[in-house]
Amino acid sequence: MPDLKFSVSAQALSPAKTEVKTRKFSFIIDEPKELGGTNEAANPVEYLLGSLAGCINVVGHLVAKEQNITLSNLKVEISGNLNPEKLFGKATEDRTGYKEISVKLYPETDASPEVLSKWIEEIEKRCPINDNITNSTPVKVSVGADTASTTTA
Incomplete structure (x- = not known):
């Protein structure tokens, strides 16, 4: 079986919050408030x-x-x-x-x-x-x- 390639693209929404896209999905990465984020995601x-x-x-x-x-x-x-x-x-x-x-x-x-x-x-x-x-x-x-x-x- 040939290698499978996986990839993501990400865009900063703020210094502590990122939107990640892969295939037809997207998800948010965020920090807890005590680390400068808004605590909206993992x-x-x-x-x-x-x-x-x-x-x-x-x-x-x-x-x-x-x-x-x-x-x-x-x-x-x-x-x-x-x-x-x-x-x-x-x-x-x-x-x-x-x-x-x-x-x-x-x-x-x-x-x-x-x-x-x-x-x-x-x-x-x-x-x-x-x-x-x-x-x-x-x-x-x-x-x-x-x-x-x-x-x-």
């Missing part, structure tokens, strides 16, 4: 956790079907702690992102703990978001050629 690091939960759900059900596991439902709880000091330009030894992400799965199934262990192992291997979080992915940031020019008086 913030970027919450969307990261949400995308991991969504990916685990899809892959978890796919793998369960392949492994003949009856999965009636799946609840995913994810949390992580990060230190915002570097984000705000302060010196810290902590990294900018999450220090650790904890994932708890609550599958409704009659599968044994041994079977669920193999199921989780396969989810961890096959979830693209998990892969992107746990492995270094090159990110290249540049200024686009169609950047609006600025004028001086």
Whole structure:
């Protein structure tokens, strides 16, 4: 199967609020009021956790079907702690992102703990978001050629 390409475009609605468009969908990313936003939507690091939960759900059900596991439902709880000091330009030894992400799965199934262990192992291997979080992915940031020019008086 050839590579699939996914993309988004985003437009700042304010310094802390962004509208993101992908395919025929759009969504808002915003910060809580204490971080300068209007608290109208999840913030970027919450969307990261949400995308991991969504990916685990899809892959978890796919793998369960392949492994003949009856999965009636799946609840995913994810949390992580990060230190915002570097984000705000302060010196810290902590990294900018999450220090650790904890994932708890609550599958409704009659599968044994041994079977669920193999199921989780396969989810961890096959979830693209998990892969992107746990492995270094090159990110290249540049200024686009169609950047609006600025004028001086």
